[in-house]
Amino acid sequence: MSEEHHYRRIKRYTPGERTNHWIIALTFILLALSGLALFHPSMYWLSNLFGGGPWTRILHPFIGVVMFVCFAVFAGHMWRHNLLTRADRQWLRQLDDVVENREEKLPEVGKYNAGQKLLFYVLILCMLGLMVSGIVIWREYFAFYFPIEVIRAASVLHAVCALVLICAIIVHIYAAIWVKGSLTAMLRGYVTAGWAWKHHRAWFREQVKK
Numbered sequence: 001m002s003e004e005h006h007y008r009r010i011k012r013y014t015p016g017e018r019t020n021h022w023i024i025a026l027t028f029i030l031l032a033l034s035g036l037a038l039f040h041p042s043m044y045w046l047s048n049l050f051g052g053g054p055w056t057r058i059l060h061p062f063i064g065v066v067m068f069v070c071f072a073v074f075a076g077h078m079w080r081h082n083l084l085t086r087a088d089r090q091w092l093r094q095l096d097d098v099v100e101n102r103e104e105k106l107p108e109v110g111k112y113n114a115g116q117k118l119l120f121y122v123l124i125l126c127m128l129g130l131m132v133s134g135i136v137i138w139r140e141y142f143a144f145y146f147p148i149e150v151i152r153a154a155s156v157l158h159a160v161c162a163l164v165l166i167c168a169i170i171v172h173i174y175a176a177i178w179v180k181g182s183l184t185a186m187l188r189g190y191v192t193a194g195w196a197w198k199h200h201r202a203w204f205r206e207q208v209k210k
Contacts, residue, residue, distance in 0.1 A: 008193040010207050012111075012185040020074050021186055027067035028169060034060040035162055061138050068131045075124060081111040082121070087202070088114035108202040115175070122168050129161035 013021070034056045037046035047056040087107040091098070091114040097105045098115070112120070135142050136154035143151055176182040181195040196204035 009190040010193055010196050010204070011189055012191050012196075013189045015189065017074070017077060018186055018189055020070050023070045024067055024074060027063050027070070028165075030063050031060065031067060032162075032166055034063070039159065039162075058140075061134055061140075064130065064134050068127055071123070071127050075120070078112075078120065082117045084114065084117055085110070088117060091115075103198060108205075109200045110206075111200060111203040113200070119168055119172060122164065126161045126165040126168065129157055130165065133158035133161065 033046050034050055036043045037050070037053075037056050038044075038060065044053065047053045050056040050059055087109070090107045091109065094106055097103075133154040136146050137143055137151055137158060146154070176186075179199060181191055181199075185191045185195075193204065193208075196207065
């Protein structure tokens with residue numbers, strides 16, 4: 001690839017997709033902080049960020065609904081790019097090459113690699129688990145419809161899904177920092193042709209054909 005083409009810009013995300021992503025990110029942070037405040041007395045001090053315990057309990061589920069709706073829209077847009085392919089299965093078999101950054105040995109990757117796709121499915125499962133369990137334990141509006149055994153089970157499910165989601169987001173952030181240029185894509189919407197060629201070659205080929 002010539003130097004001129006290397007720095008050519010390719011659109012990766014639309015303004016709407018980026019706005020939605022950062023709304024999800026902001027609501028996730030708010031939910032993580034408020035959720036931890038409600039999870040254990042040792043972290044109750046975090047409720048001060050939301051105006052105290054009562055306000056934390058009021059705001060947490062509403063923020064959760066906003067995150068779920070925004071994520072559902074985002075997932076709907078990204079679904080077709082996250083279908084697992086034969087190349088993805090081969091990519092997973094070569095995780096040692098992934099870790100060692102030997103990308104030239106890996107199969108060509110579409111808009112997202114297999115790791116990103118698996119993370120996508122984990123996020124979907126966590127979001128669904130959090131939403132369903134959150135409705136069950138939402139005292140003000142729904143909890144009284146369910147027996148105490150269901151509420152207890154939902155509370156455990158909610159905590160487990162939240163923990164998995166937090167871990168998944170940490171991995172997501174680490175990967176975005178690890179692969180230089182990923183954050184720029186979500187901030188500005190564009191990547192260089194060189195970046196696309198190196199990390200997502202199959203997607204690059206699709207873009208240059210347009």
